[in-house]
Amino acid sequence: MDTLPIKRELLPELLHQMWLIRYFDEKVDEFFAKGAIHGTTHLCVGQEATAAGACAVLQPKDKITSTHRGHGHCIAKGADVKRMMAELFGRETGYCKGKGGSMHIADLDLGNLGANGIVGGGIPIAVGSALTSKLKNLGYVTICFFGDGAANEGSFHESINLAAIWDLPVIFICENNQYGMSGSTKEMFRVKNISERGLGYGIPGVTIDGNDLFAVMKAVSEATERARVGDGPTLIEAKTYRWKGHSKSDAKKYRTREEEQEWRNRRDPIKRYTEQLIQEGILDEDRAEAVRKQAKEEIEEAVRFAEESPFPPLKSLEEDVFA
Amino acid sequence: MREITYLEAVREALTQAMEADADVFLFGEDIGIYGGAFGVTRGMQEQLGKERVRDTPISESALAGAAAGSALTGMRPVLELQFSDFITIALDQLVNQAAKMRYMFGGKAKVPMVVRTPSGSGTGAAAQHSQSLEAWVAHVPGLKVVQPSTPYDAKGLLKAAIEDDNPVIFYEHKLLYKTKGEVPEEPYSIPLGKAEVKRKGTDVTVIATGIMVPKALQAAEILAKKEIEVEVVDPRTLVPLDEETMIQSVKKTGRACVVYEAVKRGGYGAEIASMIAESEAFDYLDAPIVRLGGKEVPIPYNPQLEKAAVPQEEDIVQAIEQMVAKVI
Numbered sequence: 001m002d003t004l005p006i007k008r009e010l011l012p013e014l015l016h017q018m019w020l021i022r023y024f025d026e027k028v029d030e031f032f033a034k035g036a037i038h039g040t041t042h043l044c045v046g047q048e049a050t051a052a053g054a055c056a057v058l059q060p061k062d063k064i065t066s067t068h069r070g071h072g073h074c075i076a077k078g079a080d081v082k083r084m085m086a087e088l089f090g091r092e093t094g095y096c097k098g099k100g101g102s103m104h105i106a107d108l109d110l111g112n113l114g115a116n117g118i119v120g121g122g123i124p125i126a127v128g129s130a131l132t133s134k135l136k137n138l139g140y141v142t143i144c145f146f147g148d149g150a151a152n153e154g155s156f157h158e159s160i161n162l163a164a165i166w167d168l169p170v171i172f173i174c175e176n177n178q179y180g181m182s183g184s185t186k187e188m189f190r191v192k193n194i195s196e197r198g199l200g201y202g203i204p205g206v207t208i209d210g211n212d213l214f215a216v217m218k219a220v221s222e223a224t225e226r227a228r229v230g231d232g233p234t235l236i237e238a239k240t241y242r243w244k245g246h247s248k249s250d251a252k253k254y255r256t257r258e259e260e261q262e263w264r265n266r267r268d269p270i271k272r273y274t275e276q277l278i279q280e281g282i283l284d285e286d287r288a289e290a291v292r293k294q295a296k297e298e299i300e301e302a303v304r305f306a307e308e309s310p311f312p313p314l315k316s317l318e319e320d321v322f323a
Numbered sequence: 324m325r326e327i328t329y330l331e332a333v334r335e336a337l338t339q340a341m342e343a344d345a346d347v348f349l350f351g352e353d354i355g356i357y358g359g360a361f362g363v364t365r366g367m368q369e370q371l372g373k374e375r376v377r378d379t380p381i382s383e384s385a386l387a388g389a390a391a392g393s394a395l396t397g398m399r400p401v402l403e404l405q406f407s408d409f410i411t412i413a414l415d416q417l418v419n420q421a422a423k424m425r426y427m428f429g430g431k432a433k434v435p436m437v438v439r440t441p442s443g444s445g446t447g448a449a450a451q452h453s454q455s456l457e458a459w460v461a462h463v464p465g466l467k468v469v470q471p472s473t474p475y476d477a478k479g480l481l482k483a484a485i486e487d488d489n490p491v492i493f494y495e496h497k498l499l500y501k502t503k504g505e506v507p508e509e510p511y512s513i514p515l516g517k518a519e520v521k522r523k524g525t526d527v528t529v530i531a532t533g534i535m536v537p538k539a540l541q542a543a544e545i546l547a548k549k550e551i552e553v554e555v556v557d558p559r560t561l562v563p564l565d566e567e568t569m570i571q572s573v574k575k576t577g578r579a580c581v582v583y584e585a586v587k588r589g590g591y592g593a594e595i596a597s598m599i600a601e602s603e604a605f606d607y608l609d610a611p612i613v614r615l616g617g618k619e620v621p622i623p624y625n626p627q628l629e630k631a632a633v634p635q636e637e638d639i640v641q642a643i644e645q646m647v648a649k650v651i
Contacts (some may be wrong), residue, residue, distance in 0.1 A: 095428075098429075099429055100427040106424075106429075106432065108395070108431055113395055114424065114428060118420070121416070123385075123388070124385040124386075124389050124391070124392060125388050125389070125392035125416075127385060127388065128390060128393035128398075129392045129395065129396045130392075131392070131393045132392070132396040133396075135348060135374065135375075135393075154384055155385060155415070158382035158384055158385030159388070159389075161380060161385075162385050320426050320429065321425070321426050321464050323425055323435075
């Protein structure tokens, strides 16, 4: 705790952020069941610490690319949950004017270069963003979030190599939530840790407990420092777990209830962080509870905003294809 | 005016664009000391430095994505894909990412990138290095597609492509690289979406793209001796497409022949033929619209077979003679 990469007084905000992520996705789950949100969505309940911890050490000018399971990353990078919810409700006030939905939320002003519906699709885009930073000497870093499934895509290998040879300021964060749809990492990888692949490209690779927010902050902070002084990329593997299925139609036959309970009951990142904050005397239980309640209220407010927002006019269909 | 080659015109456009705008940079496989597979960027790294004329590993997918990412964040990258066949490896990034970012992000993003790539057959490089796949990218909303046929057009269209705020796929035909033409030294721009009538005529409109433009012009010379006056229209850009110029020409001549190198089935010529058939020009047609495209075969290695796989001057002459004979 003595060597925190961020100011101590900012720590409660991260608890707030993790609750926002959890309640956002639980609310989305609920509205899916009711049929109020259509399409599909991928929830990151249980993975809150990676998004919150990684983005906590970033500066406002820094950028991220995200994945199809990207609500947490967006919130952690500062997105307005009202506009996010409105997007999922397909409303004009949403981040993408109702044209993108869950998998395409972007906010370039906040440095969020977009969630992505293609597994591994965002990895080279992050490299391009890092290349801009280097060519224009802008000093920003780009965090590239992707899942364990994407680590077997060609774009992962090509992009890491490119970033490595050019010493680009990019941090590859693999959120290893143990499953790519139904494919378990035990069956889809021969390496024990995906981070070992960093060695193959001549960059550091570290595996961390992705449910420990402090561990995430520490690893990402070290990686950003490396990146900012021109030492190039780092591959971070954050081991975590998605509590929900892959998407809305997942019966989760590929894993056991015991396994789910283990992660939910004993390895909940929010519970763990709350206990750490209380233990360190940063929050007491009442304040922690107040933080949780506030987040819950904000999500309720986001739903009201979304429900009250207009649908996009049909004339907008052909707008914004070209600049 | 001085004459330079198509290749030199492309290089001049690149150099001038980089001199005018520090955000423009080039990257691609072997474009540095080697000067690119066809020599387009020869000498540019020496002149402009390794940072801005950047050699890359062989990683088309990552390169296309990195182009999109750097464009999204404020650069104007120009990526050279060594052969247009390799666009297949880069398609996810071009089709699923670059083309859609603006729309799916609700109109906030700009993706000002250019992919330059040599296309077409005639070099003996066979099936994986000779394709004309422009219809594939032209099919995707959000991508612009350019096919210059002359050195003058190559220079002016490339400037416009680099200055455009959208992803542009810029096809350079390999057999055109050595062709010469008048090109002004100073920078100039040809707007995307503006066709040009390359030859005026009264009897038949030939709409030709890329390498087929000079072939159509040669065919027109042969036909002129037989008192058939051919008008040759070059759309120059497939997306956006200048429908008006083509419709007006067909209204005047009453006949339309669309000539393109890509495989006839599903090629972009089908789009142009349909566009004419759906337009007011339909009422002026004196003969069915004819499409001349590549045979439905992979491009073969043997020179005679290779030549026979795509339309040649004599094919254009013959097709037009038949079209005219039908009515007269």
